[in-house]
Amino acid sequence: xxxxxxxxxxxxxxxxxxxxxxxxxxxxxxxxxxxxxxxxxxxxxxxxxxxxxxxxxxxxxxxxxxxxxxxxxxxxxxxxxxxxxxxxxxxxxxxxxxxxxxxxxxx
Amino acid sequence: xxxxxxxxxxxxxxxxxxxxxxxxxxxxxxxxxxxxxxxxxxxxxxxxxxxxxxxxxxxxxxxxxxxxxxxxxxxxxxxxxxxxxxxxxxxxxxxxxxxxxxxxxxxxxxxxxxxxxxxxxxx
Numbered sequence: 047x048x049x050x051x052x053x054x055x056x057x058x059x060x061x062x063x064x065x066x067x068x069x070x071x072x073x074x075x076x077x078x079x080x081x082x083x084x085x086x087x088x089x090x091x092x093x094x095x096x097x098x099x100x101x102x103x104x105x106x107x108x109x110x111x112x113x114x115x116x117x118x119x120x121x122x123x124x125x126x127x128x129x130x131x132x133x134x135x136x137x138x139x140x141x142x143x144x145x146x147x148x149x150x151x152x153x
Numbered sequence: 154x155x156x157x158x159x160x161x162x163x164x165x166x167x168x169x170x171x172x173x174x175x176x177x178x179x180x181x182x183x184x185x186x187x188x189x190x191x192x193x194x195x196x197x198x199x200x201x202x203x204x205x206x207x208x209x210x211x212x213x214x215x216x217x218x219x220x221x222x223x224x225x226x227x228x229x230x231x232x233x234x235x236x237x238x239x240x241x242x243x244x245x246x247x248x249x250x251x252x253x254x255x256x257x258x259x260x261x262x263x264x265x266x267x268x269x270x271x272x273x274x275x276x
Contacts, residue, residue: 047217080263082198089250089266090190090198101264133198135263137256141216142188142200 048072048136052145058153065121067132067148074114075138081110081119085130093132094119124150155179155265157251162270165241173236175251175267182232183207185261188254189225189236191247192269199247201225203254204234219245241274248272 049072059065069079077097082090092101094110097117107122121128129152134145161173175187186209189201202215204225213225224237234251248269255261 082263084192084198089268090192092264095260095262095264099260135198135200137262140203140214142203144198144200147197 047141048075048139048143050134050136050143050145052134052148054148055146056149056151058151059124060153061124061126063124063153065124065128065150067119067134069112069117069119069134069136069145071115071117071136071138075136077113078136078138079110079112079117080135080137081108082133082135083128083130084133090133155253157253157265157267159249159251159267159270162249162272164273164275166276167241167243167274169241170237170239171241171272172238173249173251173270173272175234175236177232177234177251177253180253180261180265182227183229184255184258186254186256186258187225187227187234188252188263189234190250190252190266192250193244193247201236201249206258209257238272241272243274246272246274 051070079097081094084090098110109120131147131149133147156178158176165171186205188203202225204213222240226235250266250269252266
């Protein structure tokens with residue numbers, strides 16, 4: 047199984063900060079990676095697919111990059127509505143596996 | 154508008170069974186695979202399994218923690234996906250989601266989710 051190591055597991059940031067979240071795959075997954083945002087009690091929302099493609103309707107401050115084993119989700123200027131938990135998901139091979147999540151909290 | 158609606162969750166005793174349904178509309182269900190995910194309480198997201206569309210054989214694959222106990226099926230005539238959960242364990246307690254999964258066919262994968270249904274396994 048492919049392990050997805052996501053870091054950090056939690057972070058505090060201020061509005062306007064640049065935020066970077068990383069996922070590392072235990073083996074190469076090409077660009078078969080999706081990023082989700084989930085708020086408490088809400089449904090996960092797809093932000094990025096195919097590692098770097100922005101989901102329609104998602105603000106352009108979100109971006110994704112990477113290929114192979116290392117991937118990054120960047121929020122260029124954190125907004126109040128961005129405080130949430132973020133997950134990566136690899137779908138290169140079964141079983142699909144999620145990263146452990148990154149909780150972004152208000153500093 | 155794409156819609157997915159899960160139903161069938163509830164409280165069930167360990168060892169018993171439950172069947173979840175995912176009723177869909179707004180897209181061509183028969184052309185799409187479907188995945189089930191779950192959110193474990195106080196923990197993260199977990200992939201449960203996936204069923205291919207009939208053009209790709211219609212087979213299902215499962216995560217290790219549910220393999221042999223859970224079965225995914227589909228009714229293309231009614232645009233519904235099912236998750237049959239047998240031999241339930243307390244650690245299966247979670248909110249279960251269905252999601253459209255068009256991997257390999259198009260970019261419509263994990264973009265639309267149902268609202269989730271809570272399954273609580275407890276004596």
